[in-house]
Amino acid sequence: xxxxxxxxxxxxxxxxxxxxxxxxxxxxxxxxxxxxxxxxxxxxxxxxxxxxxxxxxxxxxxxxxxxxxxxxxxxxxxxxxxxxxxxxxxxxxxxxxxxxxxxxxxxxxxxx
Amino acid sequence: xxxxxxxxxxxxxxxxxxxxxxxxxxxxxxxxxxxxxxxxxxxxxxxxxxxxxxxxxxxxxxxxxxxxxxxxxxxxxxxxxxxxxxxxxxxxxxxxxxxxxxxxxxxxxxxxxxx
Numbered sequence: 001x002x003x004x005x006x007x008x009x010x011x012x013x014x015x016x017x018x019x020x021x022x023x024x025x026x027x028x029x030x031x032x033x034x035x036x037x038x039x040x041x042x043x044x045x046x047x048x049x050x051x052x053x054x055x056x057x058x059x060x061x062x063x064x065x066x067x068x069x070x071x072x073x074x075x076x077x078x079x080x081x082x083x084x085x086x087x088x089x090x091x092x093x094x095x096x097x098x099x100x101x102x103x104x105x106x107x108x109x110x111x112x
Numbered sequence: 113x114x115x116x117x118x119x120x121x122x123x124x125x126x127x128x129x130x131x132x133x134x135x136x137x138x139x140x141x142x143x144x145x146x147x148x149x150x151x152x153x154x155x156x157x158x159x160x161x162x163x164x165x166x167x168x169x170x171x172x173x174x175x176x177x178x179x180x181x182x183x184x185x186x187x188x189x190x191x192x193x194x195x196x197x198x199x200x201x202x203x204x205x206x207x208x209x210x211x212x213x214x215x216x217x218x219x220x221x222x223x224x225x226x227x
Contacts, residue, residue: 099145099157
């Protein structure tokens with residue numbers, strides 16, 4: 001699976017949008033971009049995923065560049081409870097092997 | 113919303129003892145996974161399980177580990193003879209299918225402490 005690069009840490013004021021970048025320059029055409037987050041020592045929480053098009057759900061928006069080499073996770077109105085480590089992960093479509101490769105992610109701190 | 117549940121939340125065991133960690137995956141999911149996270153380190157894949165057999169395992173998943181789906185709802189991870197370095201958070205996950213388009217959903221984990 002393609003490797004990803006994320007900044008180790010970011011911070012954001014409560015109520016503002018948090019924009020978390022991810023580079024995945026070696027991504028292949030059949031690979032999905034996934035985002036998870038981990039709050040303290042809880043289990044990773046699925047946020048959103050996409051292949052080519054931008055995606056939005058109740059938690060976040062995912063913007064994927066046209067060349068698919070990078071993406072941005074947007075939390076439109078960050079709250080203190082969004083403080084967590086955010087992981088950008090690439091998964092191959094059609095692969096049944098299933099394993100997720102977690103890197104170090106980005107520690108997002110939302111401050112009051 | 114359906115969720116993956118894990119028990120116990122914390123398990124303390126003497127080195128050399130056997131331990132069984134339990135998971136109830138989301139009910140209509142067919143693929144099951146175990147991951148672990150040693151304190152301060154990355155989340156690491158251990159094993160995936162489908163149709164009552166192991167689909168894939170990592171180099172961490174050696175002979176002291178085994179997995180089982182003893183009934184229609186539970187999925188267990190057994191560590192036969194625990195070592196100090198097995199101390200970690202263990203996370204169970206499940207997905208409806210194993211393909212890249214299906215997210216895995218995680219439980220909140222079992223903290224395993226080996227004394």
